[in-house]
Amino acid sequence: MFKYNGAIVRPDWRISVALFFSLLLGMGAYPSMVRAFDLKSGLSKESGPFDLFKFGFNAQKNGKTEDAVEAYRYAAEKGHTGSRWALANMYADGDGVVKNDYEAFKIYSEIANQGVEPGSEDTVYFVNALTSLANYYHEGIPGSPVAVDLAQARQLYFQAASTFGFAEAQFELAKMLLTGEGGKKNVQQAKKWLNLARKNGHAGAMALFGNVIFEEGQAARGLAFMTAAIDKCPPKDCGWIQDLQERAFSLSDEKERRTAVALVAQVQQQPE
Incomplete structure (x- = not known):
């Protein structure tokens, strides 16, 4: 949350699964789910990761969130980063699982820590994970080891804003520069990032x-x-x-x- 001249600005720092539906990536492991898929789907935990991701996407879109979680978990076990990212979002939202920001934070961290090749189709997941982590450092996660760290939040926003030109990160970085959160106040730099973000x-x-x-x-x-x-x-x-x-x-x-x-x-x- 950010208050500026009496107005409360509430960031929305994650992006919908639909926006990145066709993208893939690959590492990670999560505990297997016991519950099986509906046999009519033609899928099982042995199915390919992209098929599982598609199933999860459609299940989530249709409100079958438990099926979506199961599919994303199986796909994540097979090295599908899009599914890891989608699963992190579900933990952050409490969608199909008990809301658990720390679990979401850990998955976003795994995505961010693996890095990304310049120009890779994996970039969208990586950049969104950076921005999600920045938001968690900005707010902290009560009852977890993740404390407020404004300097770290500002650094992550800067990375996503400067290296990848991500408009949401540019916006969040500008807000921190306007108020001096996590470092020096710099209105001129804030205007620069706001101008870039609004052009985006x-x-x-x-x-x-x-x-x-x-x-x-x-x-x-x-x-x-x-x-x-x-x-x-x-x-x-x-x-x-x-x-x-x-x-x-x-x-x-x-x-x-x-x-x-x-x-x-x-x-x-x-x-x-």
Whole structure:
């Protein structure tokens, strides 16, 4: 959670299984499940890892989360990193298993520790694992060995933001730079990362970038970015983005508001 000018910004730092459905990778081992698959599925724990992953994906999509967990576990035993990643997400969400952030943390750590070859299709899992770990270090995990470590969180966000250009990591890094969490405060660097993230389509970064330049005196342009972000925001983020925009709108004069409206279409095109 991040509070900026009265608005609470809540990060969503994991990505859905559907986004990375076709990607593969390979190492790791998890305890086998006793329960067998439905015979009609034509699958068993001896099936290939990608077939198990597909089964798990479809089971999860259809609300059969216990089947999904079982399939992901078997695929993980066969070295399928996408399944390890999906299983970590299920532990983090309490989806089909008892919610266990520390278990999720351990699996994300395994993915991150194995590294990734430059340009590999495995990159998406690796980068998301880095960002997930960064969030855990940012918040800590109560009742586990994982304590708040802001410097480590900032370092991991920086790695995902700079090396891989991951918009969510760029956004999270910028927030830490704005407040001085985990290191020195640096508004100019924060603006740089917010600008990169919003060009990568991150609505939250667009709103926060607009708010920063609004506070610096660019009222019309800043309000335009915040207004444009409302049109692009995912439902989970629309509340805090609208709060920022409404605050800026109330502080603007009529001329600034009209100029902002005229600029919205321009900033939506993500100009340099």
